[in-house]
Amino acid sequence: MAMNLAALVRALPRSALAPATLAHLDGFADAADADDMVRRNRYIWLREPPGAYCVPFLEPVQALATLLRSEGAATPQAQATQIVARMLGDSAPARRACYFSPRDPHPPEHIPVADFVDWLRTTQQSLSAAALDFLEQAGQVAASAPIFRPDQSGPATPMTRISLQQLPAHPRPWEQFTFFHAPWCEQEGEAPDWDAAFIAWRQTMRPIAQALEQTLGRALYHFDDHEVMPDDPEDDGQIDFAHRFFILHWCCTHRPDSGFVRYLLQASGARHADELKAALVAPASYAHPFELDLGQRLWSRRSCTLRYLPPQARKTLVVVFATIDARDVAQMIVAEHIGADVSFAAPPELATPAWMRRVGARCRSARCLPQDDWLQRPVELLATTDEVRIIANDARFSYHLNLSEHAEDLLWLALRLGVKVGYHGIDGWGLSNPEATLSKRGVPERAAARQAERAAFTHQLDEIRLDIGFGRSGLQDARGKPISYEQIELPLALIRRIAAWQRDCIAPAGPGHLRDEHRPRLLEQEQIAIAKALRTARAWKVCFKPPAGRDWVQVG
Numbered sequence: 001m002a003m004n005l006a007a008l009v010r011a012l013p014r015s016a017l018a019p020a021t022l023a024h025l026d027g028f029a030d031a032a033d034a035d036d037m038v039r040r041n042r043y044i045w046l047r048e049p050p051g052a053y054c055v056p057f058l059e060p061v062q063a064l065a066t067l068l069r070s071e072g073a074a075t076p077q078a079q080a081t082q083i084v085a086r087m088l089g090d091s092a093p094a095r096r097a098c099y100f101s102p103r104d105p106h107p108p109e110h111i112p113v114a115d116f117v118d119w120l121r122t123t124q125q126s127l128s129a130a131a132l133d134f135l136e137q138a139g140q141v142a143a144s145a146p147i148f149r150p151d152q153s154g155p156a157t158p159m160t161r162i163s164l165q166q167l168p169a170h171p172r173p174w175e176q177f178t179f180f181h182a183p184w185c186e187q188e189g190e191a192p193d194w195d196a197a198f199i200a201w202r203q204t205m206r207p208i209a210q211a212l213e214q215t216l217g218r219a220l221y222h223f224d225d226h227e228v229m230p231d232d233p234e235d236d237g238q239i240d241f242a243h244r245f246f247i248l249h250w251c252c253t254h255r256p257d258s259g260f261v262r263y264l265l266q267a268s269g270a271r272h273a274d275e276l277k278a279a280l281v282a283p284a285s286y287a288h289p290f291e292l293d294l295g296q297r298l299w300s301r302r303s304c305t306l307r308y309l310p311p312q313a314r315k316t317l318v319v320v321f322a323t324i325d326a327r328d329v330a331q332m333i334v335a336e337h338i339g340a341d342v343s344f345a346a347p348p349e350l351a352t353p354a355w356m357r358r359v360g361a362r363c364r365s366a367r368c369l370p371q372d373d374w375l376q377r378p379v380e381l382l383a384t385t386d387e388v389r390i391i392a393n394d395a396r397f398s399y400h401l402n403l404s405e406h407a408e409d410l411l412w413l414a415l416r417l418g419v420k421v422g423y424h425g426i427d428g429w430g431l432s433n434p435e436a437t438l439s440k441r442g443v444p445e446r447a448a449a450r451q452a453e454r455a456a457f458t459h460q461l462d463e464i465r466l467d468i469g470f471g472r473s474g475l476q477d478a479r480g481k482p483i484s485y486e487q488i489e490l491p492l493a494l495i496r497r498i499a500a501w502q503r504d505c506i507a508p509a510g511p512g513h514l515r516d517e518h519r520p521r522l523l524e525q526e527q528i529a530i531a532k533a534l535r536t537a538r539a540w541k542v543c544f545k546p547p548a549g550r551d552w553v554q555v556g
Contacts, residue, residue, distance in 0.1 A: 003269045007287050010052040011097070011267035014167050014430050015148060017178050017244045019099050022142040022164060023057050027133070028070040029310030033409045042066065044135070046142045047110060050097045054165045056142040057097055057110040058519060064120070067131055087111075087119050098263035100247070101366055102183040105258035113139030118351070130311045134338060136157035137362050140304045144527070146328075146428070148299045152167040161302070161428065164366060166370045173291035175299070180247055181239050184255055200244060201253055208281050215283045219292045221246055245280040252277045302428055309339040314364075315386045320345040320407055322371060325426045326391040327351075327527055331359045333389050338362045343523045345369045345381070375406035378413050379485040380473065383495040384503075387420040391485070395426050400441050407451075412443045458489040458538065465552060466531050466544040468505045474498050478541075505547060523547060531555045 013019040029042035044063045048054035055473055061077075061084045068076035088096070088109065095115060101107045117136045120127055120182050146161035202223070210220035224239040235394035252261050255272035271274035279285055309315055319341045320328045334342055342363045344351040352369040360366030374381050382388070388413050392402040401408065401423060414421035417434060424432045431437075438444070463478035475483040475498070485495050505523055535542040535555050543552040 003271075003279055003293065007280055008264060008268040009288070010261070011050045012244070013048045013099070014051045014169075014171050014175070015301070015326055016102050016175065017247060018235065019057075020147065020299070020301045021303045022046045022048055022145070022147055023304040023306055025138055025306050027307065027481060028066050028131070029533075046113060048098065048164065049112070051170070053112065053166075054143060054152065056113050056139050056164070058113050058116060059108045059110050060087060061108060062117050063135075064118065067127060068225070070131070071128060075129050083124065083244040086123075087116075090119065091115060098260055100183075100251070100260060102180070105184045105251070105255045107260060112230070113142075123549060128310075131308065134306075141306065141338070141340060141362070142304055145304050145335055146332060147302055147304070149302075149427075153512055173289040174293040174295075176245075176288070176290040177292055178244060179239050179241050180246065183247070183250070185257075195255055196334060198250070199510060201250055202240070209242075209246070212281065212286070213282060216286055218290065220286070220290070222292060222294065233289045241292070242288060243286075243292075245285065246543075249277050250539050251282070281440065287337050299469055304336050306338060308334050313339075315340045315387070316343070318343070318345055318369070318381060318385045319345045319351070319386045319391070320371070320375070320388065320410065321391040321393075322347060322404065322407070323383065323393045323426075324350065325395070326393060327355075329391045329424050329426055329428050330389075331423070333391075334359050334363065334366075339364055342366045343385070344368050345371050347371055347373045351535075375404070375408050375410060377484065377486055378410040379492075379495065381410065382414055382417060382419045383485060383492060383499045385419075387422075389424060391424045392426050400430075401437055405446070407445060408441060408443050410413075412438050412447055416447070419492075446469045450486075454489040457487050461488075461538075461540060464534060464538075466534065466542065469503060474502050490534075491538060494530070495535060497533070498530055501530060520547065 023046040024040060025044040027044065028044070044058060044066050046058055049055055049057045057207075062079045064084060065076040065080035068079055088111075091111060095111060097110045099110065101109050111397045113135060116130050117139075121129075121132055128436065144163050144164050148163070148164055148167060149161040182195040185195045185198055205221060209219075209223075213219045221244045221295065224240050225239040225273065226238065248264060252259065252264070252273040255261060263271055264270075265273065265276060268276055268279075308361055315337070317337050319333055319342065321327055321344070327346070330344065330346070332468070340363050342360055344366070346368060348368055348370060356366040356368065369381075388410070390407055391405070392404065394402050401411075402425075403411070411421060411423060411434060423431045425431070461477060461554070464483070465476040465478070465480070466477060467474055469482065470483045471487050475485075475488065477483055501523065504526075527544055527546065531544040532555055533543045534540065542555045544555070545552050
């Protein structure tokens, strides 16, 4: 077979020499597990594929071990290794990838997510069908999610993010280059001259790179020759910037027997490492566009995080947005919540039924909560959800978060009450400490005033009643007047409990709900327990009306 460097290029990722991580898949193991191995390997990573593909790849042994461990296998790693050996024996070598890693000359093979799932479905029926369905859907999300955006040098307006499926078929001219220094040498030992081999190779490349530049009219290698200051913690040493072919040349020189070099030989058709090395520095091999640009206009990557929900689990997510730009971010967030119950606190003209059906296709359910109404009921909103995501209205640069006051108040209350909450700009990136910005906006003072009103209202109550409360909180005063969760001062955990009991009383039986012949009795027992908890919380006179009863019953 004749050597083909074009085929070699297609065997490498497009966005950079090392692949982008498209998605982290979580939920197969407990993050608090005492076993360090379980904690470190609880994720399944979906990687950018070689340039010839537009579907995510994964490392099959690690992924299968994670699945087996989640199902209680005694020796998941050993079992996964044996099963994957058979899997790879059934697959074509052309559908495998071996990625460059600066630290590992023998990186594990990766295969398409779809190949992994399809093979397991037909040969390993004992594995959870729901978990495999999730993997398949996660692969679809990772392929279509807007993950990549070109970083811009200078004041240019940032470009819109694109998905893996939208990446250019070939690396852009400046993406042929990367920073690097002595990859793989760290594994050689602890001697002071551990990178001596790289330094020697680097010297041999100087005249070769210079000759290529003279022939081609463009530079291929920028040598970083600054004087290294060993005592300066900010001096990372000499970091060169070179065309990816030079990095491959170093790999073939330093470790010609490595797994990664074997992959390069197979992809290119070269008979041995020396033949490939000669081609990598031949002028004819640089027919493709290239541009050495130290401005480093590379792809900015925003990977997805998707959490597996077993069939019996239930998760509710509320996404708050108010503009068309923010809606695009909402769509990206919802794509990461496969199997969740999603509510959009948004204007109905933006969260239309057709739009919700499309973006919530992989969710258990999707509905719109009229924003003007629900954002004025933040306690009730937080009591009925597991997680909240709040999206900025626009990209204006200012000292605030570009949210309405009601959205600011919801964000602050969620942070104070410990509800899982995230804030996102319209570029999709989050902010880890929005409290400082909210404080400058006077949000704590507004929250304190409302808390004082709740305390005053709660203090004047001497009796409280608990009922199913169709369409309202389920709490009443002694005269039967409904009490909203915004008026009363109660622990959020107790409000959540009341809301969950109401849901089980009103909603039809289904996944996540009580459903058996004992349902009425269990619901009544929970009502009595909640009534006692209310009495303990505030020493009120507490009455409740059993679902099947007509008279109020006082808690003794």
